Amino acid sequence: MPEQDTGFSEALALARRFRDERDWAQFxxxxxxxxxxxxxxxxxxxxxxxxxxxxxREDRRAETVDELADVLLYCVYLADALGVDAPTIMADKLARNGRRYPTEKARGNARKWSAE
Incomplete structure (x- = not known):
């Protein structure tokens, strides 16, 4: 677990501020x-x-976490570039997936299944 629990909104603000202080949004x-x-x-x-x-891979945990952070940051920047709200599109996708994979059919089952 992380040493500090940074809320998602705070993390988004930090990423945007980092980018904007460097004037990187143009790229x-x-x-x-x-x-x-x-x-x-x-x-x-x-x-x-x-x-x-x-x-x-505990021997590479720090590197794994660092690379995961890079992926997440670029996802935040892409959401901004597309003009979408990351938490909203995540919630919308989870709602759609909930309909596609109802708990009673998907729980404990990794097999691909869809109600559609």
């Missing part, structure tokens, strides 16, 4: 941000490469 077009998400996701996945049966 944050959706295509480049989407590419950056994919690149950083690859770097996140790389922290698990060759892990074999040990999927936790």
């Amino acid at each position: 944050h077009n959706p295509k480049d941000l989407a590419a950056s998400i994919a690149i950083e996701a690859g770097e996140l996945l790389e922290t698990f490469q060759w892990s074999g049966a040990d999927l936790q």
Whole structure:
């Protein structure tokens, strides 16, 4: 668990302030941000490469968390570039997924299933 519990709204504000203090929003077009998400996701996945049966990789935990933070930051910046509210689109997606994967059919089952 994190040492400090930063609320999502506060984390969004910190990310935006960091970007804006450096005047980087001008470089944050959706295509480049989407590419950056994919690149950083690859770097996140790389922290698990060759892990074999040990999927936790405690020896690389700090690196894994750092790469996860990069992915999340680029997601925040992409949401801003698209003019959408990250918490709202997350809640909307969870509501849609809730309809697609009702608890009584999906609980404890990793198999792909859809009511649609």
